[in-house]
Amino acid sequence: MRAAALLLAVALAGCAQLPKAPPADTTEARLGGRISVTVAGDQHNRGTGGAASFELFGGPDAGRLELTSPLGTLVARATWAPGLVTLTTPDGERRFDTLDALTRELLGEAVPVAALFDWLRARPWPAAPHEKTANGFEQLGWRIEPKPPALVATRLAAPVVTLRAKLDGGDESTP
Template sequence: MTLRRTYAPALAALALLAGCATAPPAADVIAGRLALQVAAHDGAAERQLASTFELSGNAERGALLLTTPLGTTLAQAHWQPGRVELATGNGARVYTDLDALTRDVLGEALPLAALFDWLRARPWPAAPSEPTAAGFEQLGWSVDLARRADGWIVLQRARPPAVTVRVRLDAAS
């Protein structure tokens, strides 16, 4: 089984949610649980992942840790301008940017820079957005904030491959 197929769900979560030597300040941490579903497409089977996560920093410089509910590390990524390091149980890989990581894992780039704002329940300021009854749409994604008061955010992209990310933020996030 190829690395893409074996670790695609964990790497995809790294991509949505998404090495620097200095850790970002603790105040920049967003943590919780996520469930990712990538629909079957072009002969590829549906992929799913459930994980806890800690996302820190920002789109330019940061880190993401994905763990199982029992605390086992699934994947860890660190990034800074020009370099993204990804470590999994199969070793480490280096990419030039977050888009390259997502292209390798999913076959296309995903809007990782926007994720930091989306998880803070606001549109990313670098692209136009449209308000909806439940939140907003941006970059081809629907950001559903209807249950944000309870810690829930749902991100959905309808175009193939359809992707749904359900995030349950920790109370401190």
């Protein structure tokens, strides 16, 4: 398992930061708050993880995710459109074919960012089947427990990945 967790890098980034992006289109959906990701370890590897503030703009087909360190510096920006995903950090720019490829490279495990837009709004992603549970639902191999304005998403396969998010002020526009 790779331990190159982006969120851990965010926590350790110190003074390195990116320039601010142009203001978002006011018609663009925005979700923001705090997020943490933990990848469980095993007998051979120590777990990884970290926390950051986030702003998520757009939608599954085209959008932008910005991560800010606990000190308030913008340290990572992912942008995507069909066929191209770009990650910009203080170390430069990298390109990926999909959002899953980006999260797999950075965290060692894929996190379904496309579904996250709906999960953060306490609803299943309409592009995949789901099953209701006592505290939420299961989808794409993840157990989703929405507790607005918070969310806990746990990948059920090993290694266990836990994503926790708490929204600030909620959705600033209607999707």
